[in-house]
Amino acid sequence: MKLRIGIHGLTSCYGCQLRMASVRELLEVAENFEIAYWYMVSSKGEISHVDIAFVEGSVSTAKDEEELKKIRENADVLVAVGSCAIYGGVQGMLFGKEYEEIFKEVYGDNKIEFEGRIGEPLKKYVKVDYNLPGCPPEEEEIIYYLATFAIGSYPEEKDYPVCTECRRKGYPCVLIEKNEPCLGPLTVAGCDARCPGYNVACIGCRGPLPHGIAWFDSLAKTFKEKGMSKEYIKARMEIFGKQYEKMDEMIEKVFEDED
Amino acid sequence: MKIEREIKNDHLARIEGKAGVVVEIGDEIRARINVTEGPRFFEILTKEKNYEEAAAICPRICSFCSIPHKLTPLEAIENALDVEVTEQTKLLRQMLYFGNMVESHALHLYLFAIPDYLGYHDALSMAKEYPDLMKNGMDLKNFGAMVQNIIGSREIHPENAVVGGFGKLPEQHEIEKIKKMAYNVIDAAVATVEFFLDYEYPSYVNLERNHLAIKPHNGYGVYGDEIVASDGFYFSVDKYKEYIEEDIAPYSFAKRGKYKGEPFMVGALSRIVNNHNLLEGKAKELLNSHSEFVKAENSFSNNFCQALEIVYFIEKIAEMAENIKIRKEERVKPDKKDGKGYAVTEAPRGLLIYEVEIENDIIKYMNVITPTAMFLPMMEIDARNMAEGMWKNGYKDIDLIGKKVEMVIRAYDPCISCSVHVIRL
Amino acid sequence: MRYVKIKDEKVYEFLEGLKNYGKLYAPVKISDKFYDRKEIDDVKKIAFDYIRTIMPAKKFFIPPKEEMFEIDIENGEYKEKLEEVEPFVLFGMHPCEIVALRILDGIYMDEYADIYYTRRRKAGIIIGLSCLPDEYCFCNLRRTDFVDIGFDLFFHELPDGYLIRVGSPNGHKIIDENLDLFAEVNQQDIDAFREFEEKRQRMFRCYGSFDNIRYLLELTMQDKLWDEESEKCFGCGNCTNTCPTCRCYDVQDIPNIDGKTGKRIRFWDSCQFRSHGLVAGGHNFRPTKKDRFLNRYICKNSYFYPLGTSYCVGCGNCTYFCPANIDFLGNLLKVRSTAEEVKNA
Amino acid sequence: MHNVYALYKCRVLRIYDLTDDVKLFLFRFENPSIAESWTFVPGQFVQLSIPGVGEVPISICSSPMKRGFFELCIKKAGRVTSKIFDLKPGDSVGVRGPYGNGFPVKDFEENDLLLIAAGIGMAPLRSVFMYALDNRWKFGNITVINSARYGKRLLFQKELEAMRDVAEAENIRIIQTVTRDPDWPGRIGRAQEHIKYANTRPDKSYVCVCGPPQIYNDVFNKLIEHGYDPKKIYVTLERRMKCGVGKCGHCIAGSSTFLKYICIDGPVFGYYDIISTPGLI
């Protein structure tokens, strides 16, 4: 029996769905699964019971929330796909600010009939069974997740950082060599350290490591020793890590003595 | 107004992002496009960030055009900081950009638009009966993706393009690979153009309109400093606020562009209308023999023009790959720390404008105007005209009208995520 | 032992000739500061003065990621996947890495010999190269600064060439087949060799006895030093990945999208990762970062009995490649072994 | 050269539910020559693979006297074990082994035998027990203490209960106790509290213990209090394992002066190994 899957997008750049739609094995995916719902790709179907729902995007409007809850009610398993769904994404950076103020800054005194909010991860609203990280996720991982479900199992999530893939690939370390603010040490692996491989410091697009093992404090300390300012470190780490519990606190701790 | 019938679709399928459409039929006919995608406030996200980080955030505005949303802010930043990148960087960036054009157009045509033409819900079911057609689409998409993977590090959110150049230059053998593949897929591109020759455009959406496109630096390119309108007027990008204004509608998180107070169009059709004489090679031949398919007043021609562009850009990539000899060079580091800069490029869906102000390496102000925000009002008019035309000509099947209205919208290839990145003027 | 000499002007010819014995790999510069072993096209690119490579030589024998089996899920079968192993030559191996390989041999070619490792090991020719230490090296403390076995040939730098020690039948064969490239070793060479060795010995960061470190370490596991040092750690695994003797690997079954076939792969793992000590039911034998941090110190300083050395060969990689700047030897010295640090070394 | 990671195909013959999350599986080797030659020592384990899902170490819980067949008692714990739970008779799996040192059963001969199990710990000890039953004349008195939190979690509870009376006549004592189950009609309390009821003579006994690591110290203290010889106390440990043959490094444990692989140096360790090695339990 083919598994029924649904693929959904809340507020995002649609990159995760696009990545799913552009996997090389797309036609095999269509063959091996019953795609019950995928608005970006198909005008057929509506939210109905599925074995597995994949959801990208952050909850950024009242409508998103409503839709997400409906998806959850209709899915046996829910997978949060991508940095927006897992940590709120780049728009999640505004976390902690007042929505009304930001709205005003952008829309002035105009009124819009939909209710917007600051982007938040799915787990704030519903139970998430698995995370498929990435911004966007890698083709290999998308296939791995789907395939493990297809054989009646489930994926093993990575809990080690980009650094280790960087080393497995033999790339020169940009943090040691060029003192560039690489976030590889606290970012969940899976991209085969793409950016360090291009001599670009990782900006942590896959999001911080799960299980409380993203050591923002240790890394901030090293950055500080390399002469970076607190504002700079914070600004960089928050791009994908703002909604990681204790990120702010961990960075503050490193700069405590100074303030 | 008493509403007799209403077409309402909360969530349009097969477009990028989340929007709905409402058509009300009564004494008069009204249409509006509800952009329900949540706001993401990119101007605020990038504020107070180092420019390098800002340039990494911008692509996240939209995955379909993440390359334009990387390369355009880079150019604006470089303009602000007086960075003059090398010729090689310019060439590679152009190639990267063209790769994105091919992929984006291929995805849009094959995944979103063509199923409409053939009467399918989606490309996946279409693929069963039209496997060869679908293979063309996948080949084109894969080719575009390959170019972006090689030069940009990946096809979505390319991190290799950085201020002053590239983190790592592609290897010569990778360029060779691009060249080889380009020649392999050109037939698929031509077949795409030919696909559209079997279809006529609905005349209901015929309407005189202004087309805005870039005045390219060289050839039928994507980089330039000036914007030309089909009314003959042109202006340089730093004056954009004088001619392009935006307003807000209560049913949309996206702002809506006007040129001299009027709705206008941007995108593949606008580029061909304004710059067709710059086309070369096979694309030019195809255009010459099928010029009746380019109708400035009909937005359906946009799909045909996208297909033409695929041919053009693949040939161009092949030509560039033929000539380029990768030289080792370092990225150019800016001497300045402050400045104000503008950039405009032609994203797959049309003009994309970035404005930045930098103080001590930190972004103090950033403004982005995306193509979808520009053409939204025009798209709404076309959607309305489609519904009205059909209704007045005796079509009473609301579902059918709804489908056709969706087709109009899809012809534009709107990018809703882009449109709600949210702009501040 | 058999000794021969090669003069500088013949070295490149010799290296070029090595390609007849297999693919030639040697250290090359890959960025401003780092070296790695790569396949050599142009022998002039070989870096003779490198000290350490970012990937230890273990990568040639246990690749960072490899496929072990093809899986036929439908029929419940695992088919072993053994790719063709071609002969290859590793030129420029320093003593510590040669010992490290022998430690890996002990692990991988014991009673339960690992076929993947063994096949590659048998296909590899090892050519050593003498080196001068930097402030990260402490092979002298580990007694791995000089090797008697474990190589086919070993090159010792001389002012005008290299003194070569021949360490295996394969080594003899290579010398014999290229006899015209070599000369006899004369008194001058012997003096130069001695001088080099003396100079080298004077350059180390510390001297003294280090074997007792394992007792001292065990006795000081409660010290707050370990709290402080582990706090700096990113838990990123760079230390274990760059360590020539760390060899933990993880295994995963990866099904294909058809759900009918798949592959079993293995890839480098690290004891610095949370899941390394995790067992079903959520119990973790090394639940905190400090536990994991200390685990490496314990493991590396324990004895590898078959060779009578510690698992750590004193190469200094883990310190040099630590992005958090944690000094492995420095910390060991802090728990006070009797070895003494020489300032201004 | 033989590939140590290569798997022998085995078929599931029978499945018994032991508790709501533990099942007993009876396997048979497909290949007759392996079925004939394959043997093991109680306390050893196999690596069991579910194709496409993964591999896990599982102790063998039957007696080695039964050639060609073996039993595994498996608790549903995660990815692989959940898939094992979906197996049906006739399905095939991959098995390799046996691995580990096992209990020194030869040394046990002519002594009394005290087996103390908590929770899933009964799995490896059942193998020792079955072996002792198959070779009854070689051993002295035998006591099995089987403990769990709740009655319904006691492994092999029925099997053991059924043989209780006959067993007493054979100088085999079976003690089943639970810690948290008010409805349980039998004994209450932790395993170590029942050592005093054993029929084994402390000065003539070998002791085997298996359970969660937290219980070991208490059990040891009680045993020593009762006069059991620390030299003759054995435990079996568990760790994450990916190879079972001393390669993958996951099961390395201990301290810098005593570093051990649980898979090849263990999983069975003596009492003195344990107390002289921080980190082993």
Ligand SMILES: Cc1cc2nc3c(=O)[nH]c(=O)nc-3n(C[C@H](O)[C@H](O)[C@H](O)COP(=O)(O)OP(=O)(O)OC[C@H]3O[C@@H](n4cnc5c(N)ncnc54)[C@H](O)[C@@H]3O)c2cc1C
């Ligand atoms: C020597 C030995 C004997 C064992 N005997 C039995 C037995 O008789 N019956 C029984 O039910 N269980 C036994 N276990 C425990 C059993 O191996 C784990 O329950 C099992 O590995 C869990 O795997 P999983 O994939 O279901 O769980 P997950 O938690 O999803 O595990 C994922 C991976 O982690 C590893 N892993 C997780 N937990 C353990 C663990 N406890 N031990 C080793 N590796 C682990 C495995 O490699 C597994 O593939 C034994 C363990 C060891 C080491």
Ligand code: SF4
């Ligand atoms: S470059 Fe970044 S990811 Fe790579 S090892 Fe260094 S810190 Fe880690």
Ligand code: SF4
């Ligand atoms: S290296 Fe970092 S920024 Fe680059 S793709 Fe990986 S996680 Fe994202």
Ligand code: SF4
């Ligand atoms: S522990 Fe450090 S110094 Fe010792 S062998 Fe490993 S990497 Fe080298």
